[in-house]
Amino acid sequence: MEATTVEGGCAAPMAGRRERKKQRTREALVDAAFRLFQQKGFDATTVEEIADEVDVSSRTFFRYFASKEDVVLTFQEEQFVTMLEALSSRPASEPVLTALRNAAVSVIRACEEGRYGFDPERFGCIQQMMESSPAVFGRSLEHGQKKQSEITRIIAERMGVDPAADLRPHVMAGLANCAFHSAFEVLAAGVAKTDRFSEVVDEVFEVMEDGLAYRSEETTAAG
Structure with missing residues (x-):
């Protein structure tokens, strides 16, 4: 009796092993990089040092x-995906900017507290x-700009509008992106009331919400 062979029968297991090996190498590089960043600082750490920690080449x-x-x-990519999920699950009754604020703050707080598998350190x-x-x-600014279209899409779905014909989803997504980076700038400038990032982001969104309705004392008096 002739043995029956299944063409490519070994291909799937081998491919699976290769992918697992790649994933392990990737995770090892990330772990080594953050270990060195914490020890030496980002700017002082080289790619060669990160690779040496994992016993691989720079290539x-x-x-x-x-x-x-x-x-x-x-x-940040993992955090962003989680934030999109949080935004999609916010109550439809919430104003868009409030939903963005609540989604962002809840996910950042989760990162700080080590929830959802995030490492607070x-x-x-x-x-x-x-x-x-x-x-x-x-680099984070560039990353945020590339991801803005995904936030725009979710906001447009929430509002029930076509983003190709309505500028509001784009503006709201831009405000969310601005809030994150304004929070980092506020922390770097030393003018934040706290060093807890979730609280600073919350405060930045509050300033934005107040600013949209802001009228100076002179304008109020004249009105």
């Missing part, structure tokens, strides 16, 4: 990340790098 590092900054943004490290490293802050 291997660049197969996974385009730069040191992109290692930092892996955590790593979150604190990222916050420090955002405040102290122009390279990290600049």
Whole structure:
């Protein structure tokens, strides 16, 4: 009797092992990078040092990340996805800016408290790098601009409008992006009432909400 072979029968398990190995290498690089960032600081840490910690080459590092900054943004990506889910689940009765505020603050607070699998120590490290490293802050700005279209889409769905014909979802998404980066700037400038990022973001959104309805004393008196 001839043995029956299944063409490509070993391909799937082998592919699965390769993917698991890649994932382990990626996670090891992230862990090594943050360990060095905390020990030496972001700017003083080199790609070569990160690769050496994992016993791989710099070339291997660049197969996974385009730069040191992109290692930092892996955590932000997870946070962003969680925030989109939180925004989608906010009550339809909430005004858009309030929903954005509540979703953002709840997810950031979860990061600070170690919920949803987030590492609070790593979150604190990222916050420090955002405040102290122009390279990290600049890369985060670029990342936020690329992700703004996803926030715009969810806001448009929430409002029941077409973002191709209505500018309001775009404006609201831009305000949310601005709130995050304004919070980092406020912390870096030392004018925040607290060093807890979730509270600073909440305060920034409050200023935005008040600002939209703001009238100066002179204007009020004239009215």
